[in-house]
Amino acid sequence: MLLSLEGATVRFGGRAALDAVDLAVAEHEIVCVLGPSGSGKSTLLRAVAGLQAVDAGRVLLDGRDQARVPAHRRGVGLMFQDHQLFPQRDVAGNVAFGLRMRGAGREEQAERVRELLEMVGLPDAGRRGVGTLSGGEQQRVALARALAPRPRLLMLDEPLGQLDRTLRERLVVELRDLFGRLGTTVLAVTHDQGEAFALADRVVVMRDGRVAQSGSPLEVWQRPADAFVARFLGFENVVRATVAGTVADTPWGKVPVPGGSAQGERNLLVRPSGVRLAAGSGGGLRCVVAARTFQGAQVSLRLRPEGEAPELEAVCPLRDAPAPGETVGVLFDAGEIAVLG
Numbered sequence: 188m189l190l191s192l193e194g195a196t197v198r199f200g201g202r203a204a205l206d207a208v209d210l211a212v213a214e215h216e217i218v219c220v221l222g223p224s225g226s227g228k229s230t231l232l233r234a235v236a237g238l239q240a241v242d243a244g245r246v247l248l249d250g251r252d253q254a255r256v257p258a259h260r261r262g263v264g265l266m267f268q269d270h271q272l273f274p275q276r277d278v279a280g281n282v283a284f285g286l287r288m289r290g291a292g293r294e295e296q297a298e299r300v301r302e303l304l305e306m307v308g309l310p311d312a313g314r315r316g317v318g319t320l321s322g323g324e325q326q327r328v329a330l331a332r333a334l335a336p337r338p339r340l341l342m343l344d345e346p347l348g349q350l351d352r353t354l355r356e357r358l359v360v361e362l363r364d365l366f367g368r369l370g371t372t373v374l375a376v377t378h379d380q381g382e383a384f385a386l387a388d389r390v391v392v393m394r395d396g397r398v399a400q401s402g403s404p405l406e407v408w409q410r411p412a413d414a415f416v417a418r419f420l421g422f423e424n425v426v427r428a429t430v431a432g433t434v435a436d437t438p439w440g441k442v443p444v445p446g447g448s449a450q451g452e453r454n455l456l457v458r459p460s461g462v463r464l465a466a467g468s469g470g471g472l473r474c475v476v477a478a479r480t481f482q483g484a485q486v487s488l489r490l491r492p493e494g495e496a497p498e499l500e501a502v503c504p505l506r507d508a509p510a511p512g513e514t515v516g517v518l519f520d521a522g523e524i525a526v527l528g
């Protein structure tokens with residue numbers, strides 16, 4: 188493992204910001220840490236970078252305990268949220284910073300700067316002042332600067348935080364491609380799940396300083412570990428249920444669950460795509476359409492069941508979308524339902 192945390196703990200005034208965290212990152216792996224504000228994501232990065240000492244446990248790089256290794260000797264690259272470029276230096280001067288610190292010669296610096304600006308798609312920007320760059324361009328320069336000293340581990344804190352969605356979606360794809368080509372090992376922190384899921388080989392969801400779930404984007408998306416992770420991913424249809432065989436007793440009535448599901452008192456997740464609108468109001472749970480939101484080719488619906496049951500989030504194709512105020516019948520699709528641990 189390139190990076191391992193073993194029971195890593197950081198306390199601030201008796202409260203653990205990082206609580207006995209175990210985490211391993213293999214060489215060439217891209218790991219994204221996700222979690223709500225205050226869950227310990229930045230503290231985790233700072234502990235690995237050597238900017239924050241651990242109160243208990245260990246941080247190992249290439250199997251070596253880093254307790255006595257200062258930040259600048261750990262060989263990790265850091266790129267922070269507000270990318271902190273040096274405003275008085277031009278683009279090339281910014282990118283060359285880490286190389287100069289290492290005492291690289293002028294020739295070597297110039298060559299490497301050229302190579303990196305090429306790589307991040309800004310081949311002619313070397314002489315420009317950083318103040319003249321757009322947000323996205325500044326982000327690329329910050330990335331080139333972090334990559335310049337060839338860090339064995341690159342750590343990104345909200346790398347695309349300031350950018351608008353369209354640019355973010357494009358840059359995420361470019362970044363993943365770039366890291367793949369360079370074989371860079373990456374530990375990134377973000378609170379944007381779309382970004383994490385698009386960038387990562389593995390997603391780590393944090394809650395109160397602990398790891399709530401770790402797995403491939405597909406695993407985490409398909410099988411959230413618990414109700415916290417499911418809600419954090421934006422799923423709203425999470426309820427207590429009693430599972431017996433392939434049927435769950437829920438506030439929405441009997442709901443089918445996949446074979447092999449955990450039995451007894453559980454949390455149940457119904458993905459919006461598992462809420463089927465029956466033709467007319469013919470059968471199933473009767474609901475009134477409370478709200479309707481257009482999302483490209485499909486429509487997101489908030490359905491209010493008759494009686495006391497919680498609202499349901501559903502999706503349906505644009506052309507079939509009922510209007511607010513209409514009554515619909517709802518059936519459930521077992522394939523889109525998960526019994527949580």
Ligand SMILES: Nc1ncnc2c1ncn2[C@@H]1O[C@H](COP(=O)(O)OP(=O)(O)OP(=O)(O)O)[C@@H](O)[C@H]1O
Pocket residue numbers: 199204222223224225226227228229230231378
């Ligand atoms: N230097 C510090 N002194 C005291 N408390 C701190 C310090 N740094 C962080 N904390 C606390 O530790 C907890 C974790 O903070 P951290 O910044 O790691 O969270 P985060 O998940 O990165 O949050 P965000 O997404 O808001 O950046 C928070 O409750 C925070 O207030």
